[in-house]
Amino acid sequence: MAEILRTEQLSMEFGGLRAVSDLELSISEGEIIGLIGPNGAGKTTVFNVITGVYRPTTGKVIFDGRDITGWRPDQVTAKGIARTFQNIRLFNTMSVLENVMIAKHVRLKATLGEAILGLPRYGRQRRQHIQECMELLAKVQLDDVAHENATSLPYGKQRRLEIARALATEPKLLLLDEPAAGMNPQESLELMEFVDRIRHEFDLTVFMIEHHMEVVMGICQRIYVLDYGVNLAVGSPEEIQNNEQVIEAYLGAVDTDA
Amino acid sequence: MDRHAKLKFILTLVVVLLTFGALYIFQNTMNSFYVRVLNLAAIYAILALSLNLILGFTGMFSLGHAGFMCIGSYVAAILTMSPASKEIIYFMEPIHPLLANVEWPILPAILLGGLVAAFFGFLIGFPALRLRDDYLAIATLGFAEIIRIIVTNLIPITNGALGLKNIPSVDSMFVYWGFAIITIIVLMRIINSSWGHAFKAIRDNEIAAQAMGVNIFKHKLMSFTIGAFFAGIAGALMAFLITSIDPTMYRFTFTFQILLIVVLGGMGSLTGSVIASIIFAIAMEWLRFVEQPMNLFGLAIPGIPGMRMVIFSITLLLVILFYRQGLLGTREINWEWILNRLGIKNSLKVKRGEAN
């Protein structure tokens, strides 16, 4: 399969601190890749650099054949990468549906003038987007709460909503930052199946940061291990579980009950 | 258009027609003093709505509104004053030759006032909108002051500190409330559109909005420029209402009053801003009595100038400390709300997030 994301010698420095050092990633279309490592290893920083929140100190990010290094986050999203956040970042004054609809704004081909004057091209696209979003919400079983305030939902549903919102941007690559955080083993399992399902249904590539080992080992085809910003190892779940450096730095005893 | 949208359109049309009917009655029967207060309320409404767009809906703490008003006022005044007036009024230094013989009709002058203000909003937005909350506040305040100081010093164009008088007077309520109604409708359509939702997303969580593909800077600039445009329109209307303007009118005090109205009505509610503007305009006049000497229970209490502003300051503090939402918070009194109250439920509920 074609390579969809590559980083070359990617480094990120904050003041004197090297958060990420010379990272070489390669992800192919359709894969589910994991990114694990102790807290503070720089995993979210990697996401932030890929999505343009930070400009890397050195190195490049190549997505779908284009060098997107230094692009703004909204440009990166328009190109086809979507992400969720470690701490849920929903729009707190808006409903579930409105939250998802924001993601369609970038795909809108009309001007504000048309909206003010009520011209048909805008109205048509808007109605179509509403329909697409309601269908998306139905697929994640959130359509019954479509008009509730987003932050009034229970935690698990808020997480699903964040993922639905990211999906609404019509991405090719989905970055999930600790999607199973705060979930019990049962919920983590459901999430695992959910991610697998949406990968097939939306033809996605998924790159996820996770601490829940049963999720990562269960669903990811390959895993990158990060420690102090350095990539210790990359390989299949079996290879990672048996890698001595990784065990020493992170896994401790090989215990997948995390 | 589906059934529900058609209903809303008809209801809105009916209200607009009724309003014009009311305006006609007021214009012809009401005491001219009350008419003036209501016209002032219309101007305040436009100002509050436009500041609310920037502050309440997009979350940008801009304190530069008076500057845009000032620009709108001066543009409209200079364009519409008769050449004869200009010769008399500009007696310190004669008016710049290019402007001496210009005499435009009222409506185009108002529109140009708005456009020039919007232009400056665009220019100012470029540097200023990259800044955080508190810095943005000071930067926009600074720009407003710079505008005022430039206006005070460019004597051949603005007549400097002496100000401009003999501006043509407009006393038709249809002009003031006409513009107010247009502002309300346009802003409501913007807020309910995809761009309006993008503005609110920026307010709620800028980083998430950006991650969802919203170009933050472009949208902030859009909101700011639109706000500046309507502030300019309000400034032009102000010039025609009070027929004489000078730079000291547009000090920070004015922006403060608009800020008070926005906070009072609810940052994030358009209907709140309109209601609060009317309350404020009436209160400003009604409270004049505390500044006159009066006889209370046989005690002669001397008039205290400035007492109104003290009352307004205390009001602002009380609202922000104890009832931060103001009157309506982020709610609106719109057709949905009214119809729901009357029990007419929307059978097309699923499509309720309608294209307006």
Added chain:
Amino acid sequence: MSLDVFLQNVANSITLGSLYALIAIGYTMVYGIIRLINFAHADLLMVAAYIAFYGILVFTLPWYVSFAIAIVLTTLLGVSIERVAYRPLRSAPRISVLISAIGVSFLLENLGIVALGARPKPFPRPDDLVWNIQIGNISFLSLTIIIPVVTIILLVMVTYMVKKTKMGIAMRAVSRDFETSSLMAVDVNKVIGATFAVGSALAAVGGIMWSMQYPQVDPLMGMFPGLKCFIAAVMGGIGSIPGAMIGGFVLGICEVMLVGFMPELSGYRDAFAFVVLILILLFRPGGILGENVVEKV
């Protein structure tokens, strides 16, 4: 420009710079600790000036008593403002506390107008403090020496306090990391109160000296100096006390020199500070001494 005039300008700029520095410190300390631009800070200088004014003229107290009372009362006012108008909003969105600060500022200014009358009144300069000094062709006021000297003494005291005393260290800790400090058994409320106390006291001294240098008091006298002092604090690096000192002096010197060398621009004198502010915010928002803090996503 002749030498006399030039020296006169130098003297004026150092005096103005000192006053700006004193007031700027209050802004920077408060911003450093609770990330608030205290719009009401500058009005404290007006309050102090008026208390001193009334002390001398109405209560006929000796100047040193009036000044002392003014400083104490103004400090109490500053601390009370924090307690009443800012502390309740500490967990509210930032815009709310900014609006509250604006409200307080407006209230003080308009209470001033109501209680004291809007017309400026001449400030009684104490003869013990203010007299003329003649050196050769140049004559200048004693204030030209007294103000910078007092300022430097106070700046040294503040710097010592912040670096060596327990409270000072606590202030620096809280401004670095609010949450962790409160977990480390630092009484955050007391620290914030102390910060406001120090800043208000300095503003009070600044206000009194201001009204001796420019002997006029009016309720709005704090507005423009306030904005400029905030700009000075930003210029030096907001949150940095040495930065505020440097910023204050630089701004004062530039302002006087601008008008001195280009008198035709004197109408734009106040605009100059704003232009400087905008340039700084655009090109070096950290100011001269500041650092750029990256927001954690």
